[in-house]
Amino acid sequence: xxxxxxxxxxxxxxxxxxxxxxxxxxxxxxxxxxxxxxxxxxxxxxxxxxxxxxxxxxxxxxxxxxxxxxxxxxxxxxxxxxxxxxxxxxxxxxxxxxxxxxxxxxxxxxxxxxxxxxxxxxxxxxxxxxxxxxxxxxxxxxxxxxxxxxxxxxxxxxxxxxxxxxxxxxxxxxxxxxxxxxxxxxxxxxxxxxxxxxxxxxxxxxxxxxxxxxxxxxxxxxxxxxxxxxxxxxxxxxxxxxxxxxxxxxxxxxxxxxxxxxxxxxxxxxxxxxxxxxxxxxxxxxxxxxxxxxxxxxxxxxxxxxxxxxxxxxxxxxxxxxxxxxxxxxxxxxxxxxxxxxxxxxxxxxxxxxxxxxxxxxxxxxxxxxxxxxxxxxxxxxxxxxxxxxxxxxxxxxxxxxxxxxxxxxxxxxxxxxxxxxxxxxxxxxxxxxxxxxxxxxxxxxxxxxxxxxxxxxxxxxxxxxxxxxxxxxxxxxxxxxx
Amino acid sequence: xxxxxxxxxxxxxxxxxxxxxxxxxxxxxxxxxxxxxxxxxxxxxxxxxxxxxxxxxxxxxxxxxxxxxxxxxxxxxxxxxxxxxxxxxxxxxxxxxxxxxxxxxxxxxxxxxxxxxxxxxxxxxxxxxxxxxxxxxxxxxxxxxxxxxxxxxxxxxxxxxxxxxxxxxxxxxxxxxxxxxxxxxxxxxxxxxxxxxxxxxxxxxxxxxxxxxxxxxxxxxxxxxxxxxxxxxxxxxxxxxxxxxxxxxxxxxxxxxxxxxxxxxxxxxxxxxxxxxxxxxxxxxxxxxxxxxxxxxxxxxxxxxxxxxxxxxxxxxxxxxxxxxxxxxxxxxxxxxxxxxxxxxxxxxxxxxxxxxxxxxxxxxxxxxxxxxxxxxxxxxxxxxxxxxxxxxxxxxxxxxxxxxxxxxxxxxxxxxxxxxxxxxxxxxxxxxxxxxxxxxxxxxxxxxxxxxxxxxxxxxxxxxxxxxxxxxxxxxxx
Numbered sequence: 035x036x037x038x039x040x041x042x043x044x045x046x047x048x049x050x051x052x053x054x055x056x057x058x059x060x061x062x063x064x065x066x067x068x069x070x071x072x073x074x075x076x077x078x079x080x081x082x083x084x085x086x087x088x089x090x091x092x093x094x095x096x097x098x099x100x101x102x103x104x105x106x107x108x109x110x111x112x113x114x115x116x117x118x119x120x121x122x123x124x125x126x127x128x129x130x131x132x133x134x135x136x137x138x139x140x141x142x143x144x145x146x147x148x149x150x151x152x153x154x155x156x157x158x159x160x161x162x163x164x165x166x167x168x169x170x171x172x173x174x175x176x177x178x179x180x181x182x183x184x185x186x187x188x189x190x191x192x193x194x195x196x197x198x199x200x201x202x203x204x205x206x207x208x209x210x211x212x213x214x215x216x217x218x219x220x221x222x223x224x225x226x227x228x229x230x231x232x233x234x235x236x237x238x239x240x241x242x243x244x245x246x247x248x249x250x251x252x253x254x255x256x257x258x259x260x261x262x263x264x265x266x267x268x269x270x271x272x273x274x275x276x277x278x279x280x281x282x283x284x285x286x287x288x289x290x291x292x293x294x295x296x297x298x299x300x301x302x303x304x305x306x307x308x309x310x311x312x313x314x315x316x317x318x319x320x321x322x323x324x325x326x327x328x329x330x331x332x333x334x335x336x337x338x339x340x341x342x343x344x345x346x347x348x349x350x351x352x353x354x355x356x357x358x359x360x361x362x363x364x365x366x367x368x369x370x371x372x373x374x375x376x377x378x379x380x381x382x383x384x385x386x387x388x389x390x391x392x393x394x395x396x397x398x399x400x401x402x403x404x405x406x407x408x409x410x411x412x413x414x415x416x417x418x419x420x421x422x423x424x425x426x427x428x429x430x431x432x433x434x435x436x437x438x439x440x441x442x443x444x445x446x447x448x449x450x451x452x453x454x455x456x457x458x459x460x461x462x463x464x465x466x467x468x469x470x471x472x473x474x475x476x477x478x479x480x481x482x483x484x485x486x487x488x489x490x491x492x493x494x495x496x497x498x499x500x501x502x503x504x505x506x507x508x509x510x511x512x513x514x515x516x517x
Numbered sequence: 518x519x520x521x522x523x524x525x526x527x528x529x530x531x532x533x534x535x536x537x538x539x540x541x542x543x544x545x546x547x548x549x550x551x552x553x554x555x556x557x558x559x560x561x562x563x564x565x566x567x568x569x570x571x572x573x574x575x576x577x578x579x580x581x582x583x584x585x586x587x588x589x590x591x592x593x594x595x596x597x598x599x600x601x602x603x604x605x606x607x608x609x610x611x612x613x614x615x616x617x618x619x620x621x622x623x624x625x626x627x628x629x630x631x632x633x634x635x636x637x638x639x640x641x642x643x644x645x646x647x648x649x650x651x652x653x654x655x656x657x658x659x660x661x662x663x664x665x666x667x668x669x670x671x672x673x674x675x676x677x678x679x680x681x682x683x684x685x686x687x688x689x690x691x692x693x694x695x696x697x698x699x700x701x702x703x704x705x706x707x708x709x710x711x712x713x714x715x716x717x718x719x720x721x722x723x724x725x726x727x728x729x730x731x732x733x734x735x736x737x738x739x740x741x742x743x744x745x746x747x748x749x750x751x752x753x754x755x756x757x758x759x760x761x762x763x764x765x766x767x768x769x770x771x772x773x774x775x776x777x778x779x780x781x782x783x784x785x786x787x788x789x790x791x792x793x794x795x796x797x798x799x800x801x802x803x804x805x806x807x808x809x810x811x812x813x814x815x816x817x818x819x820x821x822x823x824x825x826x827x828x829x830x831x832x833x834x835x836x837x838x839x840x841x842x843x844x845x846x847x848x849x850x851x852x853x854x855x856x857x858x859x860x861x862x863x864x865x866x867x868x869x870x871x872x873x874x875x876x877x878x879x880x881x882x883x884x885x886x887x888x889x890x891x892x893x894x895x896x897x898x899x900x901x902x903x904x905x906x907x908x909x910x911x912x913x914x915x916x917x918x919x920x921x922x923x924x925x926x927x928x929x930x931x932x933x934x935x936x937x938x939x940x941x942x943x944x945x946x947x948x949x950x951x952x953x954x955x956x957x958x959x960x961x962x963x964x965x966x967x968x969x970x971x972x973x974x975x976x977x978x979x980x981x982x983x984x985x986x987x988x989x990x991x992x993x994x995x996x
Binding site: 163165166167168169170171266267268269270271272274276330331333437438439440441468470471473 | 522524525767769772786787789790793794797798800801817819821822824825828829866867868869870871872873874875882885
């Protein structure tokens with residue numbers, strides 16, 4: 035055993051002694067940009083001898099961390115915080131240090147860039163198997179980004195095993211959010227300042243209950259899609275599953291009046307309208323629209339454009355014209371940065387359920403001129419899909435299946451004022467090997483400005499006891515202010 | 518499935534009822550070896566009974582309450598047969614009885630108090646609600662031993678025994694009733710399917726009333742495995758095409774069944790789909806479905822995902838060797854193609870993609886699989902059987918032309934040709950239908966015309982010709 039270790043060590047030392055190569059880490063942290071207040075990046079060196087150490091250095095500070103027996107390099111949170119604060123605006127260098135004949139030899143450094151831009155302290159997501167129809171244990175969780183703590187917002191064991199999805203926060207406010215429950219205790223649950231309201235959102239005039247949400251910045255409205263969604267399986271395609279809409283429309287829910295409003299430009303039979311999102315000033319509603327087709331036969335020919343329509347929150351009315359902002363690849367999940375400069379979307383060759391499309395990538399649109407800005411550093415050979423912006427527009431968290439092609443993990447990337455994206459990093463874990471064994475996917479990551487405080491008990495009580503409020507529906511003609 | 522994995526163990530230990538779950542997972546996992554289940558379960562229940570008896574005899578000395586110790590044993594024994602029974606409950610009662618037995622042995626009141634506090638603190642998270650029984654038992658032990666409460670009522674010994682028998686038999690009866698299954702046969706068939714024993718399936722079904730889709734699926738799978746599906750299709754009850762692959766309806770047992778059937782057909786995509794759904798239902802701890810997912814992901818070239826499932830199975834002692842053996846296929850497509858089990862799964866994947874069941878049912882998928890892999894006669898036979906059960910005679914003749922030209926037709930196909938020959942008598946000679954079939958068909962028509970006005974025509978026809986396609990074609994409604 036000792037002989038083998040010696041041979042491995044020697045080979046390793048020969049390799050980096052000759053080329054001064056930077057060591058590989060699992061997960062890859064070389065060249066990533068992290069916020070100053072992120073939890074420590076724990077990792078392992080790939081192909082390193084068991085007895086090794088990592089030397090972290092930044093701005094004159096140095097911290098030496100011995101790898102554990104299982105190879106994990108776990109810098110202590112306090113030490114990490116001090117280093118990160120010292121390195122804000124610069125970088126932390128990490129060297130692999132290996133003992134050879136009584137001496138420690140170090141590799142060339144890898145760099146972790148530390149941005150001065152802080153990140154919202156919480157990200158919320160759903161944990162669920164990357165599957166198909168059934169579910170078992172699932173829940174919506176909140177993760178403290180400054181540590182490794184994860185707590186449930188609501189788990190379905192508190193709701194008779196119901197499915198939960200589409201959590202959405204108003205301006206990242208933890209006190210104001212909503213989510214849906216399906217099957218048992220079905221409804222949309224709107225949580226506001228500790229109160230929970232259950233809504234029965236299916237009306238006679240709409241295709242379905244409310245689906246993909248996007249809050250108006252005022253908190254008075256929420257845009258939703260309504261969708262008739264079906265799912266099928268590929269016999270041969272690497273994409274495994276095809277999820278498609280047979281029909282869809284966009285509507286806006288008035289939180290105060292408990293009313294759904296829409297207009298013909300958002301609810302046309304000729305088009306599939308979906309994925310609405312408000313601009314930060316609340317005067318524009320962006321959405322995706324595709325010509326309606328015979329489904330499932332034409333599933334691969336459905337291409338969604340990015341469109342917009344005006345919205346007057348005071349008059350509760352829509353503009354009369356739909357503008358096409360982007361036409362080309364199929365667009366899904368458009369999201370405008372809080373500073374209003376950019377729109378991040380997912381592009382794929384067709385369709386809208388991009389998590390199952392391996393060619394799905396993130397794309398950044400400059401809203402001043404509609405041009406596409408390349409964000410190749412964010413994308414991979416596999417799926418990049420759902421995403422959300424931090425409150426200062428400098429960070430995005432997004433779903434990616436680049437790890438194994440099936441189990442979605444979260445990555446965080448920095449985007450500077452010029453729209454230049456940096457190399458993303460994997461959501462840190464106390465032991466990143468956790469991801470190898472973890473059998474659930476991270477869905478719908480959303481930044482939140484603080485911890486969600488409404489209790490599971492409160493939500494559960496509402497789900498079990500409340501009948502729910504039935505919503506009404508109004509179809510508005512263009513520029514007609516509603517009452 | 519018990520995983521030798523720090524994360525899995527810690528996650529369970531720190532959740533309510535977690536230790537019980539770990540113990541029951543370890544117990545259940547040992548059951549994959551034949552005969553271990555009754556031995557291990559009996560041992561656990563015996564120990565539970567002994568611990569309970571020890572506690573009772575020290576708490577109620579001289580009271581002859583031994584029979585009461587059998588109450589939890591009997592109830593748990595019968596309930597363990599019940600479908601969906603919460604196995605950790607057995608582990609919980611085992612832990613509670615162990616703690617009570619130890620508690621009742623302690624003499625020093627200070628030590629007893631400390632043990633009580635620690636015991637409760639351990640049992641509440643470890644065993645869940647049964648830990649309340651520990652509190653109750655400790656209370657009784659306290660009042661009878663230290664509290665000096667003596668039950669001075671004298672009953673005749675026979676009455677004491679009778680009372681205990683009543684306390685034992687009444688809940689035991691209800692537990693016994695709850696355990697009786699609709700699903701004993703299903704469990705047996707599922708076992709034989711897992712062991713690839715089609716003969717045993719047919720033997721078990723021959724002894725039972727099997728007029729439902731689930732059992733029909735099993736029978737047809739067994740016939741297909743023996744190459745007899747199209748020969749003996751109507752020797753077994755058939756309702757409609759779902760007798761081949763029933764509707765899933767989001768039930769975990771049927772997901773397992775369907776995954777096995779699709780795998781036999783060579784329909785890797787749907788087999789994978791059902792295996793995934795089933796595994797989710799079993800909280801990602803169904804080893805058979807994990808094995809299936811290893812197979813389907815290897816066949817599809819999804820090595821990273823296959824590796825994930827291999828790693829998971831490798832943490833489980835009974836499946837470790839199998840998992841290690843599968844590593845040779847990672848990133849090794851040529852080994853996969855030449856493997857006896859994985860090779861057919863790969864060959865059946867059509868080159869050109871399509872959505873599964875895009876024509877409304879599985880039949881077209883099966884034809885594509887057969888064209889991809891002509892050696893896959895199971896898929897071919899299922900396709901033909903589907904057409905017959907769907908009464909899709911328009912598709913059946915082209916199917917025969919494509920796959921059976923120059924071959925002797927199996928019995929059900931020959932019978933179908935006789936129906937098609939009404940108006941096209943040349944088909945009889947074209948397909949070389951044997952005289953015995955021709956004569957029997959004539960007899961069928963004759964019998965029908967003689968009995969057409971009879972009120973029990975269906976029963977009469979079934980008695981005489983129930984094993985023919987003609988009878989199915991005439992009387993079965995296909996929606």
